[in-house]
Amino acid sequence: ELKVEQNPLFLSMQEGKNYTIYCNYSTTSDRLYWYRQDPGKSLESLFVLLSNGAVKQEGRLMASLDTKARLSTLHITAAVHDLSATYFCAVISTDSWGKLQFGAGTQVVVTP
């Protein structure tokens, strides 16, 4: 059974500093997704990572995938208040009809 672990589960960030969220998964997968969720809102797709060594960047966020280590990271550069949200990684296992197995989510709060 595919398990996805995120850490930390809560991250208090200071504006202007850099932080990393980690996502480990337990079985072979070549598709990993990062989503953002604002309170009371739905999930917004941030990144799609499809191969070993994939790196995607959008603004202050950068995501990478190491399929050999079964690890993805979401790096936040110079945090700003607008990045306060919950971030989920989700993995699709190779035999699963594309269903997403989510991590527990990382709640990010950015303060001045």
Add this chain to the structure above:
Amino acid sequence: GAGVSQSPSNKVTEKGKDVELRCDPISGHTALYWYRQSLGQGLEFLIYFQGNSAPDKSGLPSDRFSAERTGGSVSTLTIQRTQQEDSAVYLCASRDRSNQPQHFGDGTRLSIL
């Protein structure tokens, strides 16, 4: 274009009643997924449709839950004899090609009194 649309956005009902939740996916998206999100269990897969078929129903928690999809478009998730543990946000997602991200609707917040 239009995103995934779900209705109702909120539903409050008494324990034991039946409820129907509706999902209208993005036009042309053949794959449709239902998930639910609760504080205790996080985000859980319920069922997957490809066209009108459901090749993966493995996440439905009990036989009180059922879903159908008609015309390769709208899907309905039905919960019979609701229980308090059914309280959650039910999310629908659709996607186009297999490597593309799933696009989520705003969800239906279901509260069982």
